[in-house]
Amino acid sequence: MEEILGIEKISKEFSGVRVLNDVSVGIGRGEIMGLIGENGAGKSTLIKIICGVYQPSSGSLRIQGKPAAIPDYITAKKLGISMVPQEFNLINTLTVYENIFLGNEFRLKSGLLDKPKMRRLAAKQLEELRMPVGVNHLVSRLSVAEKQMVEISKALMLHSKLLIMDEPTTTLTGHEVETLFNLMRDLKNQGVTMIFVSHKLGEIKAICNRVTVLRDGNLISVDEVSQVNEEDIARKMIGRTDFRQIFPPKINRAADTVVLDVKDLSIKGLLNNVSFSLRKGEILGFAGLVGSGRTELAEAVMGLRQISAGIISLADKGARKNAVQIKKPAAAVELGLGYLSEDRQGKGIVQGFNLPQNITLISLKEYLRGMFINKKAELEKTKEYIKTFRIAAASYKLALRYLSGGNQQKIYLSRWLDTKPSILILDEPTRGIDVNAKQEIYEFVHQLAEQGISCWVISSELEEIIGLCSRVYVMKEGSVAGCLEGSHINEEEIMFHATGISVCP
Ligand SMILES: Nc1ncnc2c1ncn2[C@@H]1O[C@H](COP(=O)(O)OP(=O)(O)OP(=O)(O)O)[C@@H](O)[C@H]1O
Ligand SMILES: [Mg+2]
Structure with a gap:
């Protein structure tokens, strides 16, 4: 096999x-x-070292057998290397096509930008990815999945020899992952080499030839994927032999109080008459394809979006339901709601803040002693979260x-836990x-739910929804398409409601 890198x-x-x-691999x-x-x-x-973003402390790179110095990403691009980064590099105030061609603009003979050509090519690329995003949309208005597709299009536009993708599928659902994989197979047939990072072992098995751990x-290790199964890979990763992905036993809250009741909630063009209820201490799932309205629904309940119709009721301590108007997130937090956004980069963490500052961002008043922050308490709490979640820093x-x-x-999850919500949207x-x-x-x-905290879990990972939730609402095109319980929470039934297509075994 000819070595590319x-x-x-x-x-x-x-x-x-x-x-x-001392990492070596060809x-x-x-x-x-x-x-x-x-x-x-x-x-x-x-x-990032392969792409020239970082310089190695020692060691070297070869491109097609020849030693190569890659001082920056521009050089990497010239050498035919491009990257889909893990954290997006898009500029929010520019449109989709402007982002896709940023730094690689097409120009007319006059020197002016050839906007029609760029729009056309960007639209074609997005169509191939089956992502119906308008090329003239501002990036700031896109969902994370859409931003991901823009990043992928941007890298593909460079027609590279070596395409490196750092967790490109984290925000995508099964359908979109399949589209991406088809595209990757096409590229592979054209002789393009790819490095693919994913935490999903099934994806590694499905698309890769070899896997480096x-x-x-x-x-x-570096293995042919045909020679290892998912468990082998997981064991090598964690260095233990007792790996099993198990979910805690399910909690049944059928008889418990409804703590949040949503009736006929609508947002023009996004949600139509959505009704659902959340019980005390239950783990409630929301499944559906990207764009089905799950995030918009959560945002509406959190006061992040204006609703055009509908009633949101919360139970008070006496378990009586009261209709509430939630106009801004601070009001939602005050009412005991917490929301871990899917967009941790755009709406979550503060890049320049350190660990304690990020964790206590919302719960800060708990740490105030007069005018001062009790740094010791803040730090102790931080250490607790570092230990609980084994945060590597x-x-x-x-x-x-x-x-x-x-x-x-x-860290972002820790922040929301630190607000001690009674309803946590994840x-x-x-x-x-x-x-x-x-x-x-x-x-x-699971522990939160046992303590009586109601967890509303939105996830594109079916395994997670199936393994964790005791009830599941499936959304499709802005409406609730079905509500599943017990043994009905399975892949076929969820996909049936999410797509309207029945998958016969
Ligand atoms: N610029 C930096 N300065 C200091 N430490 C850094 C920097 N970049 C990365 N690190 C540290 O290097 C280690 C490896 O980080 P890296 O981002 O490569 O991990 P990863 O394998 O991609 O993990 P993940 O699956 O979470 O994305 C981490 O401990 C991280 O904190
Ligand atoms: Mg990473």
Whole structure:
């Protein structure tokens, strides 16, 4: 096999902390190499070194057998390397097509931008991805899944020899993942080489030829995917043999008080007459395709969107239901609601704040002593969350931008837990979380429910919905298409309601 990229004894240190240790691996032309490892294992760092975003502390790279220096991303692009980053690099105030061509604009002979050509090509690319996003839309108005597709289009537009994708599927549902995989197979047939990072072992098995496992910055193995099963990969990742992805037993709350009751909620063009109820201490799931309205519904309840009709009622301490008007998120928080957004980067964490500052952002008043913040209490709480979720960070003083994606997500989850909500909405809570840490989050959600906290889980991962929730609403095109309980919570029935298509076994 002709080698496209050679990684030779690459190490990387950040202020004395080693995050990659002597990693060597070769990648052949036209192969799809999976790259997997726990949160903080060093995947994104390795990718950024290949793309010139970071320089290695030692070691070297080869492109088609020749030593190559890649001082920056522009050089990487010239060498035929492009990347879909884990955290989006899009500019919110620009349109979709402007973002796609940013830095690679087409110009007319006159030197002016060839906007029609760029619009046309961008539209074509998005159509191939089956993502109906208008090329003239502002990026700020897109959902995370749509932003993801824009990032993918942007990388594809460069027609690279080596396309590196850092967790491109985290925000996508099964359908969209399939579309992306089809596209990847086409590219592969055209001789394009790909590196694909995912925490979903099934995806690695489905699309990759080989898989590289990193653990704590060390290369553990490089295997043909046909030679290993999902469990083998997980074991190599976590370095233990007792790996099993298990969900805690389900909690039945059929007889419990309804704490949140939504009747005929509508938002013009987005939601039509949505009604549902949430019981005390239950784990309620919301399934559906991207764009089916699950996030918009949560945002409406949180006062982030104006509703055109409908009644939201909350139970008071005496369990009487009272209709409430929630006009802004602060009011929702005051009423005991919490919302972990699916868009942790856009609507969640503060990149420049350190760990304690991010965690206590909303619950800060609990830490005030007069005019001062009780830093000791804040720090103790932070350490507790670091321990509970095994958050990997060299120091709690680090700004969040220096944490790996999965660890940022854990901090964001901690923030909402620290508000001690009575109703917690979790929108894609395990986005970017490795298989091992997922289990801890599931256990934790389960514990919350046992304490009587009502958890409303929105997830595109069917496995998560099926394993965790005792009742599931399935949304389709802005409406509730079905409500499932007990043994009806299975893949076929959920997909039937989500798409209207019946899948016969
Ligand atoms: N610029 C930086 N400064 C300091 N530390 C950093 C920096 N970038 C990454 N790190 C640290 O390097 C380690 C590896 O991070 P990396 O982002 O490569 O992990 P990852 O394998 O991609 O994890 P995830 O699955 O969560 O995305 C982490 O401990 C992270 O905190
Ligand atoms: Mg990463």
